[in-house]
Amino acid sequence: MKRVFLSLLLCLAMPAWAEILVPARTIRAKQIISAEDVVLKTATVDGAIADLADVVGQEARVALYPGRPIRFGDVGPPAIIGRNDLVTLIFDRGGLSISTEGRALGRGSEGDVIRAMNLTSRSTVTGRIRSDGAIEVH
Secondary structure, three states: HHHHHHHHHHHHHHOOOOEEEEEEOOOOOOEEEHHHHHHEEEEEOOOOOHHHOOOOOOHHHHEOOOOOOOHHEEOOOOOOOOOOEEEEEEEEOOOOOEEEEEEEOOOOOOOEEEEEOOOOOOOOEEEEEEOOOOEEEH
């Protein structure tokens, strides 16, 4: 009985082989990933992406190299605001709503928090990117 339990325990401790996604070629940061850019590979890598739907249409946040696993932190939604883009800054509290023109000091996608400069006052503000590309100032 003890020997069977020990054998079972050793089998459970062994890493399981699974299919993961790896780049078929070098993918540069900020590049949108297509289905042709990735291939399946059998390996044991914790945190690696295995589902094609999780990477197709996403933007590479870092350079991805052929044969290396793609992790969730390596990809994300495409940026809708780039550094130095002209943006609308919106401040909305209660009944008060103010909007003005600003310049993005970073890049990001919907929901990301970035800094921007108010072009009228030259002050730096922080806000969350909305789906329409405006920045809602905190």
